Amino acid sequence: MDNKFRCLIIMFILFQIFTSGRSAALCETAAADADCYFYGDKYLQKIADASSDPFLKAMEAVVPDAVNALTILKNAGGSIKDGELKGALKAFCVSFKIRESEPRGINFYITLDCAAGEVANMLSRLAGAGPAANKYSLPGGFYALAINPQCAFITNDEKIESSAAAAKADSAIVELSSGEGIEEKTVIYKTKFVSDKITAYINKSMLSLLDKVYEKTEKFELDVIDEDNARFSVSFPDEESLASNYEVIVGYKDIFTAMTAANSEFEKLNQTRRNAKFSAEFSGDMSMFFKEMSELSSKITHRLEGKKLIFNVPMLKKYGELNSKMMNLEKKAQTKQAENPLKRCNSNMKTLEGAVELFAMENPKIEKPVTIEALTGGGYLHKAPQCPEGGSYNIECKINNNTLESFKIKCGKHGNLDEMM
Amino acid sequence: MMKIIYSRFIIVILCALLIAPAALSTAGAAEKPGTKIKVYESALNISRLFDTEEINCAVKYLSETDEAALKIIEEKTAGGGAAYEVILTLGRGLQEMFKPLTPAESDFLVKNFNYSALRQSVKLIAAAAKFLSYKGKTSAAGRALFAACMMSIHFESAAEAARDSELSPLVTKMVSIACQKICFETLIVNVLECESAGNYFSNFYKTLEYINKSQFSIQKTLGNERSNIEKIIRLYASLDAEKVKELKEGAIYPPEVYSILAAEIKKSPFAMKVARLYTDEAIAQVSEIFSKYGEAAKLPFKDAFKALEEADKKLTSGGYNNFFTMVSIPNFNRANTMIARNHAFLAMAQTAALLKLYKNANKKFPDALSACAAAPAGLKLPKDPFTQEDFKYVKLPHGGFILISAGANMLIDGKYEGGFDPKDFRLGSSDDIVMTENSITSK
Numbered sequence: 001m002d003n004k005f006r007c008l009i010i011m012f013i014l015f016q017i018f019t020s021g022r023s024a025a026l027c028e029t030a031a032a033d034a035d036c037y038f039y040g041d042k043y044l045q046k047i048a049d050a051s052s053d054p055f056l057k058a059m060e061a062v063v064p065d066a067v068n069a070l071t072i073l074k075n076a077g078g079s080i081k082d083g084e085l086k087g088a089l090k091a092f093c094v095s096f097k098i099r100e101s102e103p104r105g106i107n108f109y110i111t112l113d114c115a116a117g118e119v120a121n122m123l124s125r126l127a128g129a130g131p132a133a134n135k136y137s138l139p140g141g142f143y144a145l146a147i148n149p150q151c152a153f154i155t156n157d158e159k160i161e162s163s164a165a166a167a168k169a170d171s172a173i174v175e176l177s178s179g180e181g182i183e184e185k186t187v188i189y190k191t192k193f194v195s196d197k198i199t200a201y202i203n204k205s206m207l208s209l210l211d212k213v214y215e216k217t218e219k220f221e222l223d224v225i226d227e228d229n230a231r232f233s234v235s236f237p238d239e240e241s242l243a244s245n246y247e248v249i250v251g252y253k254d255i256f257t258a259m260t261a262a263n264s265e266f267e268k269l270n271q272t273r274r275n276a277k278f279s280a281e282f283s284g285d286m287s288m289f290f291k292e293m294s295e296l297s298s299k300i301t302h303r304l305e306g307k308k309l310i311f312n313v314p315m316l317k318k319y320g321e322l323n324s325k326m327m328n329l330e331k332k333a334q335t336k337q338a339e340n341p342l343k344r345c346n347s348n349m350k351t352l353e354g355a356v357e358l359f360a361m362e363n364p365k366i367e368k369p370v371t372i373e374a375l376t377g378g379g380y381l382h383k384a385p386q387c388p389e390g391g392s393y394n395i396e397c398k399i400n401n402n403t404l405e406s407f408k409i410k411c412g413k414h415g416n417l418d419e420m421m
Numbered sequence: 422m423m424k425i426i427y428s429r430f431i432i433v434i435l436c437a438l439l440i441a442p443a444a445l446s447t448a449g450a451a452e453k454p455g456t457k458i459k460v461y462e463s464a465l466n467i468s469r470l471f472d473t474e475e476i477n478c479a480v481k482y483l484s485e486t487d488e489a490a491l492k493i494i495e496e497k498t499a500g501g502g503a504a505y506e507v508i509l510t511l512g513r514g515l516q517e518m519f520k521p522l523t524p525a526e527s528d529f530l531v532k533n534f535n536y537s538a539l540r541q542s543v544k545l546i547a548a549a550a551k552f553l554s555y556k557g558k559t560s561a562a563g564r565a566l567f568a569a570c571m572m573s574i575h576f577e578s579a580a581e582a583a584r585d586s587e588l589s590p591l592v593t594k595m596v597s598i599a600c601q602k603i604c605f606e607t608l609i610v611n612v613l614e615c616e617s618a619g620n621y622f623s624n625f626y627k628t629l630e631y632i633n634k635s636q637f638s639i640q641k642t643l644g645n646e647r648s649n650i651e652k653i654i655r656l657y658a659s660l661d662a663e664k665v666k667e668l669k670e671g672a673i674y675p676p677e678v679y680s681i682l683a684a685e686i687k688k689s690p691f692a693m694k695v696a697r698l699y700t701d702e703a704i705a706q707v708s709e710i711f712s713k714y715g716e717a718a719k720l721p722f723k724d725a726f727k728a729l730e731e732a733d734k735k736l737t738s739g740g741y742n743n744f745f746t747m748v749s750i751p752n753f754n755r756a757n758t759m760i761a762r763n764h765a766f767l768a769m770a771q772t773a774a775l776l777k778l779y780k781n782a783n784k785k786f787p788d789a790l791s792a793c794a795a796a797p798a799g800l801k802l803p804k805d806p807f808t809q810e811d812f813k814y815v816k817l818p819h820g821g822f823i824l825i826s827a828g829a830n831m832l833i834d835g836k837y838e839g840g841f842d843p844k845d846f847r848l849g850s851s852d853d854i855v856m857t858e859n860s861i862t863s864k
Contacts, residue, residue: 203739206747209698251695258685258692266678362850 065156068140069108072126072154079125088118093172107157111172119152210252213245232311239307246309250302260294282329292322341388342414348385349409349417355380356395360404369397389413457526460514460568464542465533467507470497471545480544483551483603494552504549511546512564518571519631522578530579536596539576543569543600547607559615566604566611567628573600577637581645590645591751594637598763605766609861612773622778626800629771639718639760647711650749651704658700660687703745714753721809722761723831729754758829761806765826768803769856772812772824775800786822790814807831821858828852
């Protein structure tokens with residue numbers, strides 16, 4: 001029950017993140033099956049500077065392919081700062097596509113619009129070596145192609161043909177070179193990727209009613225007015241759709257505001273509760289966090305304008321600060337949990353012990369020692385447990401007349417379960 | 422003549438005056454305490470005969486041969502012990518237990534029993550009855566078990582009648598089912614142990630038939646459960662923190678958190694509207710799910726299982742994305758399986774009676790189960806509720822038999838042709854229910 005309650009709270013935080021600190025440049029769909037994002041070089045520098053952007057942080061956490069793509073972009077950003085290459089990169093475009101075949105993941109396509117003659121220089125710096133068969137090999141399964149001295153193309157899509165890569169890069173470079181699209185504004189269209197993600201999130205977080213509202217929306221826009229103020233707009237195809245749906249969106253926003261206020265109290269209670277997500281010592285900080293979040297949220301105002309519902313989001317910097325606070329708290333909690341590997345190993349061994357007992361109950365005749373593979377293969381364990389300090393687990397079995405008389409679980413690093421107890 | 426009538430009238434008035442205070446003190450209501458209340462009191466009293474440690478030990482007697490458990494049960498039951506007195510009182514009240522429940526009796530049950538008290542009493546009654554069955558006192562033990570069975574069913578009716586009760590009707594049914602299962606298992610031991618001639622076996626069969634017909638309707642349980650859920654959802658949606666604070670069962674949020682949440686939501690008319698729409702949606706979804714449950718409950722187990730799996734699939738795959746729906750819908754597929762399982766035990770107890778009846782007449786168990794159907798008129802051979810087919814019956818060379826119910830997976834998992842070893846069976850993964858000429862084994 002508590003988790004579901006928390007789930008709604010987390011959704012609220014994501015909403016806040018979404019409507020805050022996105023100083024990214026223009027985002028626009030260029031193809032029906034992929035989402036393309038066009039950026040100016042300032043944004044690349046922002047990524048290189050420790051990437052404080054919460055949205056990218058979140059992406060890094062959930063999508064391994066994105067981590068690799070971001071690492072490449074960070075390094076490219078680092079190259080720009082270098083005196084020799086200063087001004088070498090003018091703009092770049094990132095697009096991605098969900099990989100349906102195994103291994104599942106995301107293919108990234110990054111096109112760099114460089115100053116004349118700088119492509120080879122930049123790619124050599126990124127790859128640390130020259131090209132082999134016209135391809136630069138980059139970390140994380142990515143490779144780069146120099147399309148021409150002004151345009152580089154980077155991807156992790158192994159199957160893309162060189163000619164297709166060149167065509168994709170050319171079309172992106174036309175958009176980038178025109179410079180028209182690069183503004184301090186983000187537009188999110190309802191591509192299949194966006195819709196799938198949002199619908200899945202709405203369902204998972206039990207934000208019913210919003211699913212029907214989302215179906216009626218056309219696009220979302222984020223305008224960053226200045227360093228501390230932004231406008232978040234939800235567009236509908238006509239005024240009638242807006243009139244019949246805006247109350248639900250505003251109502252949800254107000255419910256989330258209410259929930260953060262309530263969650264501040266909930267965290268206070270956690271100081272006396274067991275099994276809280278964050279241990280009691282962080283509850284005070286969490287309570288304060290939610291209180292501040294609630295105050296910020298209550299300052300968001302809204303108005304109707306034609307076919308748009310517009311939210312004015314003030315105090316953007318404060319959101320950024322709060323978000324960093326939240327990240328630090330998560331990190332602290334995780335560190336604390338990881339601090340006691342002995343406890344985790346002990347818990348792994350107890351799981352193993354239970355699985356062997358179940359195995360013995362269901363297999364009265366045992367001819368050879370029980371192995372971890374037999375336990376995973378037989379469905380007694382979902383997966384083989386891993387000792388947090390790299391010890392390997394062993395099951396010492398004493399078998400007599402095809403019967404398992406006794407057994408001991410041993411970790412190569414931490415010893416027997418009995419000894420640990 | 423007038424004098425006789427007048428004197429009889431005086432006697433009736435005097436009797437009423439004498440009984441009334443006792444009724445008030447026992448049931449807490451201005452109604453004559455029926456024999457049923459005496460049965461309930463006896464059931465409560467059996468727990469008082471044992472201390473906590475003894476109870477924990479004694480109930481083991483139901484599932485395994487345990488020296489310590491046997492010793493405690495023997496001490497309290499043998500030679501006219503206090504537990505034996507309880508068994509006799511329960512048996513004496515059996516006739517009354519089939520009469521409709523009065524408001525005072527309902528009131529007594531709800532006030533004096535909770536889930537754990539009911540389960541504990543039934544377990545101790547069953548343990549004592551099992552002991553007495555082995556000691557040849559099968560009739561007294563059987564009557565007490567039937568009475569305990571009926572008491573479990575009465576508890577469901579009483580909980581339903583108590584309008585302000587917060588007991589979940591479905592959970593109450595599951596508790597009643599669990600108690601009945603304990604009784605049926607022990608009744609099977611009882612009838613298998615019984616060597617009585619006469620009409621014990623046919624009466625045994627008929628009493629079980631009556632119990633089967635007395636079951637509290639599952640449709641009614643589902644209806645009540647749905648109303649309860651709707652009531653709680655509406656209560657939360659009312660944003661009335663004081664009323665929510667009074668909720669003892671089913672609280673979704675801590676009251677301190679809820680009162681802040683409610684006050685904040687009330688500040689925004691938009692939030693209030695969303696809360697209302699969200700509630701209406703939850704109630705519509707709950708209603709849809711329960712109507713599917715209700716339809717499924719009318720079907721034979723196999724079809725019901727399929728229909729309920731479909732309903733569950735929608736529930737677990739995010740088909741209902743409303744928080745209230747997700748937290749309040751019970752797992753009815755499991756409940757339905759438990760109900761069918763209980764029915765299987767009842768049907769096996771009836772089959773055991775038919776087999777004993779056959780043995781009485783023919784000095785041996787039949788070669789085929791169908792031979793029992795020709796036994797006394799009106800006693801039909803029960804079907805396995807899981808498959809709607811006859812139970813599997815194996816006649817053993819030494820004269821015994823094995824009777825098998827397929828269980829919830831609707832498959833006979835074990836191989837029973839050569840005999841049956843309960844120890845091996847317990848180690849395996851089969852969910853069959855297996856009865857032999859002297860035992861019942863299941864997992």
